[in-house]
Amino acid sequence: MTDYDVLRVFCGPNGGYGNELGVVRDGSVLPGRDARQQLAAELGFSETVFVDDPERGVIDIYTPTLRLPFAGHPCVGAAWLLDVPELVTPAGVVGVRLDGEFSWIEARAEWAPARTLRQYASAAEVDALPVPPKGERSEKGAPDEGGEWIYAWAWEDEAAGRVRARAFPGRDDGIEEDEATGAAALLLTDRLGRALNITQGLGSQILTAPQPHGWIEVGGRVRLER
Template identity: 80%
Template sequence: MTDYDVLRVFCAANGGYGNELGVVRDGSVVPERGERQALAAKLGFSETVFVDDPERGVIDIYTPGDRLPFAGHPCVGAAWLLDVPELVTAAGPVGARQDGEFSWIEARAEWAGQRTLRQYRSAAEVDALPVPPAGEWTYAWAWEDEAAGRVRARGFPGRGEGVVEDEATGTAALLLTARLGRALNIAQGAGSQILTAPQPQGWVEIGGRVVLER
């Protein structure tokens, strides 16, 4: 079995929750795209990262069923693990920095892919939502405190791959931040936390806590 690490990204303040991420630190042991896709499907995480050059931060990202040019929580996790100033993804260069307990990346909304952002009237309404049938990728959200930028959200990938709800979704948070044009403090899933902030020239910062699970 190929060696891999498991991180939890966008953890709560107590280190709990967060979205699990598989990271194969030595991507050369799984060089072919088909092999990587098969391993990502076998591991079953919402995303798995293959590190092709740890010093330059070159990474390759897969869901159980597809290869992604960019994804938020894999980049935040890889930035923390590799401790580099930049990641190189298929979408383009991703700025990275560490700030105390938070790992941050800087990316563009157009890299996020197709997501449906659906606003609800209250956090309680978002909490009560059933998992929708397979179909579009839906980010359900509502203001918890609009003045403070606090958001309650849940992410439903709509994929028939076994990942029915994402615990924390950086790409959807990126799109929501770009749409609203303001910094957000997002509570997603069962207890994860995502921080965001719009930057000049269409960039958005996404930050969160990362822990090494195993």
């Protein structure tokens, strides 16, 4: 079996929760896309990162079913693990800074995959949502390739920028709900135009902040699981 680390990204204040991330530190052991996709499917994490150049921060990101040019929690996790000033992804160069217990990346909303940002009236409504059946994940009543990717959110405290969110990827890869999703948080920040403190899933925390010239910072706590 290929060696890999497991991180938890966007952990809560007590260090719990967060989204698991697989990281293959030596990407040269699996240089081909097909082999990487197969391993990502076998591991079953929402994303797996392959590090192609640890000094330059060159990374390659896969879900169990497809390759992504950019993704939020893999970049935050890789930034923490590699401790480099930037990451190089197919979407572009991602800025990195480490600030105490938080690891931050700086990226652009147009790099994030399409998401349906669906607002609800209260955090309680978001908490009560069932996982959408696959056949109902599309707003048109029929799923597309794997179904619609829904980011359900509501204000917990609008004045303070506190948000409650849950994520339903709609993919046919066994991941019915994503615990913490940096790319969706980035898109929501771009839409609202303000800094956010997001509680997602069971208790993960994602922080965001708009920056000049269309850049957005996304940050959170990272822990080495194994």
